[in-house]
Amino acid sequence: MVLADDACVYARGLTVSGYASALHKNGQSLLPGGKIDEYASVKMLGREDRGAALALQLPVRDTPLILPEQDVTQWANVDDFGASGDGVTDDTAAVQKAMSSGRPVVYFPQAHYVINGTVDIPPEVREVDFLFGAIYRSVARGHTNSGIFRVTGHSQSPLLLHSAVTAGGVFVEHAGERPLILEEIEVYFHHCRGYAARPDMLFPGPAAQDVPVWRLYHNADPLGPQKTLFVNNSLFFAADLTDGAFAVENVKVWARMVNSEHLPGAQFSFRRSDAWIFGFKAENATRLFYAGDRTRLEVLGGTFLNWSSKMRQGPAILTRDSSVSTLFFMWPRPSEIVLRGEAGDGADRLTVPASRLQTANKTATIVPLFR
Numbered sequence: 001m002v003l004a005d006d007a008c009v010y011a012r013g014l015t016v017s018g019y020a021s022a023l024h025k026n027g028q029s030l031l032p033g034g035k036i037d038e039y040a041s042v043k044m045l046g047r048e049d050r051g052a053a054l055a056l057q058l059p060v061r062d063t064p065l066i067l068p069e070q071d072v073t074q075w076a077n078v079d080d081f082g083a084s085g086d087g088v089t090d091d092t093a094a095v096q097k098a099m100s101s102g103r104p105v106v107y108f109p110q111a112h113y114v115i116n117g118t119v120d121i122p123p124e125v126r127e128v129d130f131l132f133g134a135i136y137r138s139v140a141r142g143h144t145n146s147g148i149f150r151v152t153g154h155s156q157s158p159l160l161l162h163s164a165v166t167a168g169g170v171f172v173e174h175a176g177e178r179p180l181i182l183e184e185i186e187v188y189f190h191h192c193r194g195y196a197a198r199p200d201m202l203f204p205g206p207a208a209q210d211v212p213v214w215r216l217y218h219n220a221d222p223l224g225p226q227k228t229l230f231v232n233n234s235l236f237f238a239a240d241l242t243d244g245a246f247a248v249e250n251v252k253v254w255a256r257m258v259n260s261e262h263l264p265g266a267q268f269s270f271r272r273s274d275a276w277i278f279g280f281k282a283e284n285a286t287r288l289f290y291a292g293d294r295t296r297l298e299v300l301g302g303t304f305l306n307w308s309s310k311m312r313q314g315p316a317i318l319t320r321d322s323s324v325s326t327l328f329f330m331w332p333r334p335s336e337i338v339l340r341g342e343a344g345d346g347a348d349r350l351t352v353p354a355s356r357l358q359t360a361n362k363t364a365t366i367v368p369l370f371r
Helices: 092-099 190-196 206-210
Strands: 010-025 028-040 075-077 086-090 105-107 112-114 119-121 127-136 147-151 159-167 170-174 180-187 215-219 227-235 251-261 268-271 274-283 289-292 296-305 317-320 323-331 336-343 346-353 358-360 364-367
Touching (some): 092 105, 092 119, 127 147, 170 180, 180 215, 215 227, 268 274, 289 296, 289 323
Parallel strands (some): 075 105, 086 112, 105 127, 112 127, 119 147, 127 159, 147 170, 159 180, 180 227, 227 251, 268 289, 274 296, 289 317, 296 323, 317 336
Antiparallel strands (some): 358 364
16 A cells, blocks of 8 residues: 555554565555554544544444345335324324334335334344335424334344435334444435425425434443444434434444434433444534443544534544544644543643644545544
């Protein structure tokens, strides 16, 4: 690998064979071939007494592979159970019948489905395919923490929900002890709420304004056993309103390519969780990451677009009795970035001047590993 002047690399758990050098820069070898336990081309920020490792090195798990059901007679079409899919009629009861049919796959063929209640997904269902349609509430008041869908029962078999657009409260409520996979689900942008309130819009419509923030996921039983969650290519899975108010709580999560756009609270918020994020995008926010109550958060790669000067007061990363390591790009280049960790009644505030941040592509800044 050749490293450009305005780039950085972080690697761990690799073996490079057949090459004398694993990493070159300006014709010089930076890293020999062979086994690479851990390497970073930029210096770690933050306190230096957190151990020898640069990052937290949380365990990494692949998203479970859910193979398509080959027998199409085992696919339940929600329309066959009475759903109208017209974006006006409440299809809660019909969709529940499809979920309770005993078939392993449930799918939604129309473009708009209104679900004003909560649909339980039992252990017999292993895949729900929304076919990139919109699933939303036309009456959202009172549903700040209740999901459009609720995972119920106990099972070792993962449940896959994928390919949907949604708004109005919580998309899925994780009640049962079962691994959950969320893929390609777009929670409608929070900053588009004013536009979405137009009375002539089916989706998401003015009723969705009756909840304070739209979000993808909620652990319905945070005091129970820790949940297992995989999130891929989705929006607002850890959205917050204020620090910790709507945090993803008591979950082990592996998230890949997630987007928070921008929110009034922390873009990614966790409590009592182990969270591993590989690739993110966020915009205009005072708070990027919040980690509280013994959370361990590791972020490997992402882009933070923070062009509003009002949003740069920070701290961009706030931890409370937790451990965080991050590596991401931020642009435009700030004059400084504020990071803060708290333990008990004390606060450990770190203000990093731009002179300690590496520039990438003349406009972006590399924010290296912070622990």
